[in-house]
Amino acid sequence: MMVAIATALPGFAQAAKPLKVFMTTDMEGVDGIFDLELQCDPQKSPRWEESHRLLTGEVNAAVKGLYEGGATEVFVYDGHNSGRSLSVLGIDPRVHLLEGRPVSPTAELDASYGAFVFVGQHAMAGAEKGVLTHTESSDGIQNVWVNGRPTGEIGFFVMMAGHLGVPAVMLSGDTAACREFHDLVPEAECAEVKTGVSRTAAWMLSHSAACALITEKARRAMQRLAQIKPYKLTGPVEVKVEYTTRGTPLHSCSRRSGTVERPDLGIPRKGYHRRVFDV
Numbered sequence: 647m648m649v650a651i652a653t654a655l656p657g658f659a660q661a662a663k664p665l666k667v668f669m670t671t672d673m674e675g676v677d678g679i680f681d682l683e684l685q686c687d688p689q690k691s692p693r694w695e696e697s698h699r700l701l702t703g704e705v706n707a708a709v710k711g712l713y714e715g716g717a718t719e720v721f722v723y724d725g726h727n728s729g730r731s732l733s734v735l736g737i738d739p740r741v742h743l744l745e746g747r748p749v750s751p752t753a754e755l756d757a758s759y760g761a762f763v764f765v766g767q768h769a770m771a772g773a774e775k776g777v778l779t780h781t782e783s784s785d786g787i788q789n790v791w792v793n794g795r796p797t798g799e800i801g802f803f804v805m806m807a808g809h810l811g812v813p814a815v816m817l818s819g820d821t822a823a824c825r826e827f828h829d830l831v832p833e834a835e836c837a838e839v840k841t842g843v844s845r846t847a848a849w850m851l852s853h854s855a856a857c858a859l860i861t862e863k864a865r866r867a868m869q870r871l872a873q874i875k876p877y878k879l880t881g882p883v884e885v886k887v888e889y890t891t892r893g894t895p896l897h898s899c900s901r902r903s904g905t906v907e908r909p910d911l912g913i914p915r916k917g918y919h920r921r922v923f924d925v
């Protein structure tokens with residue numbers, strides 16, 4: 647009897663199910679971006695205004711695709727430069743926009759979301775031919791391993807979302823970021839908007855071509871949502887952080903739960919930070 651009712655009213659059944667999507671944004675993976683000093687600092691970069699417009703265009707392109715594919719609400723987390731990169735001016739009016747810091751350790755992501763997406767994402771520190779690669783800080787961290795696996799910001803978000811039961815379904819960024827994402831979630835959608843030639847040079851799409859691609863991939867990710875599973879880590883989990891000579895242990899390590907050690911490895915001017923926690 648239940649089946650008969652659902653079949654008779656498919657539109658009603660669909661409308662009754664809300665689908666909240668969480669989007670994290672960054673600048674280094676946006677099409678057209680290749681230089682930190684010139685383009686990525688809201689306070690100092692001579693080409694910041696252009697960067698801001700490029701990022702806003704890509705966010706709106708993704709929002710369009712997400713709604714077309716079935717999202718009912720889209721929440722956008724401004725991830726670059728401590729949440730000072732987007733503006734309520736120019737953003738799609740259907741978006742809830744999170745600006746500023748501090749935010750919770752999960753960037754306010756929780757289990758109420760049905761999908762997680764990246765826009766403008768860069769690859770991890772040291773990734774081959776990745777544009778403006780880094781992990782958390784631009785020059786403070788050399789490497790991070792999660793249970794022995796090299797991991798960057800993409801992995802952190804994919805794993806955190808997965809822990810909350812939220813699948814990471816789509817990413818836009820350069821070729822290296824797409825590769826890193828697909829290594830973790832092979833069935834997810836990727837919009838490859840630029841291809842690195844070196845860390846500070848890349849072949850770019852036009853902005854309009856990048857936006858069209860992002861819309862298409864975001865729409866497809868929503869339509870294929872049932873096929874994309876949340877990433878699962880089984881505890882205990884060990885996170886090992888190798889700092890550069892200029893790096894210092896991040897506050898974020900100490901304010902989260904778990905055991906933190908700083909092993910003395912006898913290597914001067916390099917720090918290691920290791921923590922173990924249960925998921």
Ligand SMILES: [Zn+2]
Nearest residue numbers: 672673674726
């Ligand atoms: Zn950034």
